[in-house]
Amino acid sequence: MKTKDITQKIGFAALFTCMLVTLFFLGAIIFFIAARGIKVISWEFLTQIPRGGMTQGGVAPAIAGTLYITLGSIAVSLPLGLACAIYLCEYSPKGIFVNIIRMSINNLAGVPSVVFGLFGLAVFVKFFGFGVSILSGSLTLGILALPVVISATQEALTAVPHSLREASLALGATKWETIKKIVLPTALPGILTGIILSIGRVAGETAPILFTAATFYTRRYPDSVFSEVMALPYHIYALMTEGTHPEEQTAIAYGCALILLVLVLAVSGAAIFIRQKQRIQNA
């Protein structure tokens, strides 16, 4: 065999190994969390409040808390993200405004999550006086999720064929009517994908809610948007660092990690596969 064939064989084997190792590690994470977490999961775990100083009972308030702040963040990121994507795609302005906005979105996407947390602390918790609450957390996470929603919505809007817009305008519809009645309904599946992706992202975030929404010891369901809440990701961290009974609490942490993992993987998985199908359809 020629040298170049041997090199090729080795090279490709190395590449295959890279893929395998990556998938292996990621699989290992899922496996370990699942194997140890499943022991703790029970109906009680999912629906009861914690008891015994966070060593028994369930984690239902944390699940509820995660749900509330996730929904809250969508309430912020969806309207803003949709408006932004519509502006960029439909009103399609040329020149400096567009580039500034695009750059802002890209940079916002790269901001570390702990910086968002500090921003939320200074602005929502302190300046606006919302305190550590669902409201502060949702607002903070909403801004974090904005680039995700914008990106997915843009993709969905661009996939709507231009001929449909032309047909609508040729019938005497205005630009806004065309967007509202033709473009948005047609782009809806893609927009939903974006929302689902943002759910997956937001549900797992810890740093932004560390100082803006989350707490460890409340043991209750929140009364209002101004209450602080338990949240799954924070609960895992808190159990491992603030907990006083490592044995039981480690087990609970595994359980929480499993719930969070299932939630995020299911949600992201659904969104990504839908998007994949859409992309193949549109190609």
Add this chain to the structure above:
Amino acid sequence: MARIKEKAYEWIFTALAFSSLIFLVGIIIVLFKEGFPIFKAVKAGDFLFGRAWYPTYEPPEFGIFPLVLASFWVTLGALFVCVPLGVGSALYLHEMTSFRQRSVLKPMVEILASIPSVVYGFFGMMIVAPVLQDLLHIPTGLCAFSASLVLGIMAAPTVCSIAEDALSYVPKSFREASFAVGANRWQTLTKVVIPAAGSGISTAIILGMSRAVGETMTVLMVAGGAAVIPKSIFDPVRPMTSAIAAEMGEAPMGSMHYHSLFAIALILFLITFAFNIAAELISRRFRIKLGHSG
């Protein structure tokens, strides 16, 4: 009347679209406003290069060099993991899978990229750290090495995804020309495709690095937490993100400690901002070079 409505809608959308700019600027303003007061207590040079980080002592010392160095080492270490794994996997997907296989594997990689960082941190502290501690006979598994390892695995899917996109932009005609002169697939890959996709792959690596530097929970739970300059890679460290996350809870509002943490966040922000701008510029030139519109 209808024309006024139409204009109104256009103005509303324009205004809302600027929200992303407003938030970005808002973040910068807040970081400056809350971070700058530290420079009344400490000179900038002492802050950035001071080797003692004891914010809770009397008198407090605010040298962030150990924190910056920790971030640097951990990120560098993560690169050693995520670049081979990420780029290697991307090359595998690009060169060695059929369209159908790719349309299953690539989404799988993207889904894996969505695993929350707290789960990585948890995994790191419960499984990776003890294993490494036993295997390598080190005093504690919660150290820079473990953090780098976990961080690297975490960033690998991101790097893989972006690098694979970059590879897919390389026109088929380049490969065909290479085959036509008798090169085999490996030679074509290494001598033609990878160089052509070089900027795109660089972008992927820079974005992976940006993710690693900005990561909080993983390093918080795995890197160990000692805010001292590490002597070896197996020492516990406290990168910038961990410092902020761990100490903000205890820093009284408006105290110098509080301001110092905001100042650290400002520096962190500037670093990731620089990375993102670099990635943006490189990727724009890359696409123009290959003939796609920006």
Add this chain to the structure above:
Amino acid sequence: MHDTIKMKAEGVDFFYGPRQALKNINLDICEKHVTAIIGPSGCGKSTFIRLLNRMNELVPNASLKGRILLDGEDIFEESVDAVEIRRRVGMVFQKPNPFPKSIFENVSYGLHVNGVKDKKLIEKRVIASLEKAALWGDIKDRLHESALKLSGGQQQRLCIARCLAVEPEVILFDEPCASLDPISTGKIEELILELKKYYTIVIVTHNMQQAARISDHTAFFLLGELIEMGETQGIFTAPRDKRTEDYITGRFG
């Protein structure tokens, strides 16, 4: 000819940025007649027809000199609403572009955006339009099925029905049969001959035989200029300009 002139182009120059796509076009379009516009690719015929319903405004960097009149009034005047013009001057496109909605919703869309709210009226007009477009028989029991399930020819007739529903005065056809098979093409041509009783029709086509079959007047465009225009018979049997003759006899295409 002493027929009423429905639309008129006066001294029209049209530019895409610095490039001049149309040079000094002067053209009359007679009411309730079919006017065909023919010419080789790139001659400006599609560009011209899109001026007639102000669709050119969607292109950035486009600029216009000269006037286009509808019933004697300049459609590009400041005070004139483009949206209203587009209701009066409808368009059928080269590739059928039904909305991803039901057949009924496709046809009723134009009525909704033009402010018609009465459900009974909408239903009446939808059915009438589908009948006029010779599609009613095919789909009368499938009104609420997706329009995308129809064949190419049916989709195009649906687009025509959609256009008819808003009761335009002029209908512009931009190479409507370019993506259709001969049988569907024949049906659309028959339809156009019917429609001209009620509407003024302008059709762009690069199929000369089609122009000869269905139009009353023909205009020949070349490189952005109007070379010759007249009664179809005359153009095809005794063209006055050599370039027209060369195009018609197939010396270039």
